[in-house]
Amino acid sequence: xxxxxxxxxxxxxxxxxxxxxxxxxxxxxxxxxxxxxxxxxxxxxxxxxxxxxxxxxxxxxxxxxxxxxxxxxxxxxxxxxxxxxxxxxxxxxxxxxxxxxxxxxxxxxxxxxxxxxxxxxxxxxxxxxxxxxxxxxxxxxxxxxxxxxxxxxxxxxxxxxxxxxxxxxxxxxxxxxxxxxxxxxxxxxxxxxxxxxxxxxxxxxxxxxxxxxxxxxxxxxxxxxxxxxxxxxxxxxxxxxxxxxxxxxxxxxxxxxxxxxxxxxxxxxxxxxxxxxxxxxxxxxxxxxxxxxxxxxxxxxxxxxxxxxxxxxxxxxxxxxxxxxxxxxxxxxxxxxxxxxxxxxxxxxxxxxxxxxxxxxxxxxxxxxxxxxxxxxxxxxxxxxxxxxxxxxxxxxx
Ligand SMILES: [Zn+2]
Numbered sequence: 092x093x094x095x096x097x098x099x100x101x102x103x104x105x106x107x108x109x110x111x112x113x114x115x116x117x118x119x120x121x122x123x124x125x126x127x128x129x130x131x132x133x134x135x136x137x138x139x140x141x142x143x144x145x146x147x148x149x150x151x152x153x154x155x156x157x158x159x160x161x162x163x164x165x166x167x168x169x170x171x172x173x174x175x176x177x178x179x180x181x182x183x184x185x186x187x188x189x190x191x192x193x194x195x196x197x198x199x200x201x202x203x204x205x206x207x208x209x210x211x212x213x214x215x216x217x218x219x220x221x222x223x224x225x226x227x228x229x230x231x232x233x234x235x236x237x238x239x240x241x242x243x244x245x246x247x248x249x250x251x252x253x254x255x256x257x258x259x260x261x262x263x264x265x266x267x268x269x270x271x272x273x274x275x276x277x278x279x280x281x282x283x284x285x286x287x288x289x290x291x292x293x294x295x296x297x298x299x300x301x302x303x304x305x306x307x308x309x310x311x312x313x314x315x316x317x318x319x320x321x322x323x324x325x326x327x328x329x330x331x332x333x334x335x336x337x338x339x340x341x342x343x344x345x346x347x348x349x350x351x352x353x354x355x356x357x358x359x360x361x362x363x364x365x366x367x368x369x370x371x372x373x374x375x376x377x378x379x380x381x382x383x384x385x386x387x388x389x390x391x392x393x394x395x396x397x398x399x400x401x402x403x404x405x406x407x408x409x410x411x412x413x414x415x416x417x418x419x420x421x422x423x424x425x426x427x428x429x430x431x432x433x434x435x436x437x438x439x440x441x442x443x444x445x446x447x448x449x450x451x452x453x454x455x456x457x458x459x460x461x462x463x464x465x466x467x468x469x470x471x472x473x474x475x476x477x478x479x480x481x482x483x484x485x486x487x488x489x
Contacts (some may be wrong), residue, residue, distance in 0.1 A: 093241045093481050094224060095307065096339030096383030097394050099400060101247055104397035105274070108249040110218045112268040114230070117207035121198035121263035121278065124285045134480045165308075184389045207287060210235055216268070223303045223339030229290050229291045237266075238286040239276065244393040247276050248320040279393065305362030307376055312338060321361045328364060328372065329357035341376060344389055347411045347436045349375040357435035358428065364412060384408065410436040 095102070119125060154170040211230060220227035226247065239247060250258070255265070255273045263283055264276035276283060304320075305312040320337045322327075329335055332346040341349070350357050352375035355368055364372065388394055388402030391412065395401055405412075409419050414427040418438040426439050441443040 092224075092243050092342050093245070093388070094342035094345050094383075095221075095380055096345070096386075097396075097406065098224050098226055098241070098340070099219050099386035100396045100402065101241075101382055102219045102226060104400070105247065105249065106227075107218045108272070108397060109216050109228075109268060109274055111215055112270065112272060113215050115267040115269060116210045116265075117204060117211055118187050118210035118265040118267070119200045119203040119207065119263075119285075120265070121281055121283075122196040122203070123281050124263045124276070124278075125199075125203045137368055149414045166408070171280065192397065203301045208235075210287065211237075222300060222306070223335055224305075224342070225300050227290075234289040234292070236288050236290040238288055238297065240284045240286075240297075240299070241276075241278075242280075242284065244280045245276060245278040246393065247274065247397055248395070248399060249274050249397050269448065274397075299335065302336050304335060304337045305463060307338050307340060307380060312373070314370060314373060318366065318369050321364055321369055324361040326361050327358045327430050327435075328355055328361045330431045330433075331361040332372075332376065342379070343433055344391075344408070344411045345376065345379045345383060348379040348409060351410045351436075351438060351442060352378060355442050357437050358430060358444065380406065380437075410438060 191205075214230035214235070216233070217229045217231045220229065224240060226239040226241070228235070228239065239245070241247065245263070250273050252271050252273060253277055258275070258277065261277045261279050263274065263278045263281065264285060266274040268274060276285070284297070286297050286300075287296075288300075293301045305316065316337070321331070324331060326334075329346050329350060332341050332349065333343065347357065349372060353368065353371035355364065355372055383389055383402070383404045386402055386404035386407065387396060387400065389404040389408070390401035391405060410425050413425045414436060415424050417423065418425055418441060420437065421440050423438050424441040425436055427434050427436050429435070
């Protein structure tokens with residue numbers, strides 16, 4: 092999944108290509124793309140509603156799923172039947188591109204295409220923005236803003252018309268621009284989401300965007316705020332880092348890498364981190380995000396920037412996806428465990444579980460990146476032990 096460095100790289104590569112371009116049409120190919128559109132996006136005046144295609148009575152299509160204006164609902168309820176059919180299809184087929192081509196879905200896609208085109212045609216795209224893993228595509232003069240979340244496998248590419256024609260697979264969305272350019276969203280697994288919101292109006296935002304925590308690269312992510320977020324939490328630190336309401340934009344790759352750098356076991360209860368560890372994790376998160384961004388992101392499989400280029404950070408990964416390979420710091424084979432359904436990669440020696448090895452492990456885990464420069468070796472660190480009562484609590488947690 093694209094995380095902060097990848098989405099920011101996409102934003103930057105988009106900016107020079109689409110800012111100032113005028114939108115001609117918006118074409119939705121994949122109805123699932125818009126299924127979570129929040130209520131604030133549906134702002135057509137009532138008299139326009141009659142122009143829209145009538146919903147289908149059979150099969151739980153548009154009419155049953157529509158709101159009081161006959162407009163497709165943005166919530167789960169309205170799309171239940173459509174989504175269910177698609178999930179069934181996914182189970183049967185290894186090629187999701189074959190899915191979602193029912194007449195109902197094509198109607199949904201057409202209705203959204205017409206709506207988005209009506210709202211956005213003739214408007215110039217402003218400088219793209221980013222918040223967490225959300226890509227923001229505002230138009231000049233407002234108030235509209237397209238919000239894209241690429242989820243697992245979404246790719247947003249700026250192409251020429253002829254390049255677009257040569258890329259027929261996995262199309263989810265097309266924004267046709269002036270000067271023969273198109274901005275196309277492609278998604279093999281169809282988890283990407285599109286929202287039309289009013290900039291500056293949180294009520295029109297999807298809940299995930301509205302609730303985002305601080306941006307980790309910005310001053311707003313303060314040490315005091317981070318410590319408050321950790322305090323009293325029994326959630327594994329890895330899971331807390333993935334919680335977008337705690338800190339925005341960190342995903343599986345950079346969370347694993349940051350915890351390795353900070354020498355903190357991913358399952359360590361967040362509230363059990365001592366102040367030095369808390370600071371080390373925060374510093375490590377910033378460092379890996381900064382490095383990831385400098386490398387243009389991490390391409391494992393699907394991620395590419397808006398110009399089609401891959402990210403180079405995969406070559407610098409120390410733990411993510413390296414299960415069984417030697418730790419670059421100590422040679423111990425990298426381990427992988429499951430935490431809340433997500434894999435967590437770590438070095439069992441550099442990131443010991445405190446409750447297995449008591450005080451010595453805590454000393455190691457408190458780590459070098461605390462009191463010494465970030466590049467210092469672990470032996471340079473003057474680790475502070477957790478207070479005795481903290482150790483008792485860790486033992487109790489186990
Ligand atoms: Zn190690």
